[in-house]
Amino acid sequence: MSELTSTGVEATRRRLTEKQADTVDRLTASAVDVLSREGYSGTTIRLVAAAAGVGTATAYTYFSSKEHLISEVFWRRLIATPEPETDDSDPATRVVAVLRQISMLVADEPALASAVSNALLGDDPDVQHLRVRIGREIRHRLAVALGEQDRARLSMLELLYSGALLQGGMGLLSYEEVADVLEVCARRILTDPGS
Structure with a gap:
């Protein structure tokens, strides 16, 4: 290491x-x-x-x-950003804080945001290594915010996040819109007892 x-x-x-x-x-x-x-x-x-x-x-x-x-x-930006601090007892509120923070990480830099989407899809072994590390870090943050061992919901949140950021990276949504969509969808996932 x-x-x-x-x-x-x-x-x-x-x-x-x-x-x-x-x-x-x-x-x-x-x-x-x-x-x-x-x-x-x-x-x-x-x-x-x-x-x-x-x-x-x-x-x-x-x-x-x-x-x-x-x-x-x-x-580097992701790990330099501390996890959001919230004492809220509602897991949905904690999860939304994590999703919003991560989705806004490069929102003020459109060229970087678009480049990150392109770069992370690359097949370079060093990119694959970083993609795994980034995914693990995001999964960890979501799991802590979720506060329960619900792997199905955690997987849904990961897919929601990656799909929404891809939409932002392709320019189909602004990063503020991405954050808003993530909030609506995450709250739906976490409040729907059938999920």
Whole structure:
């Protein structure tokens, strides 16, 4: 297992020294800047590396593809965001808080939001690794909020979340609309005794 980097985020490909962690931090920050200027299709590892002030070959030692880099940006944002704190006794309210928080994670950055949807669908092994980690983290947060061992409802919530975010990533819904749809559907799932 990798060490924690300077930002408190595990490296996905290798153990990092402080200097290497700084390079990865610069690459992930630059990826967001390049995406906002160039869009997903125009973003390349070469452009991100140049913006970060590192060589392209160096960037490739940390990220196997732009999809891997973009997925890493989302992973870092997700784990840097603390779980919503709510003392509400209603599981639906707690679940909605989790779903809304995650769905709004990149809502203010449309280029990044769209890129994340594209990147996470990639078949790069490093992306697959991050997709599993992201899925586990979201599942954990939903399970804690749900507060019960109801695997069927938990699975429904996971499918609801992934489908709604895909709709947002494709531009069919705004991320605020995604959050609203998630709330309505989650409340229905959690209050319907037949679910």
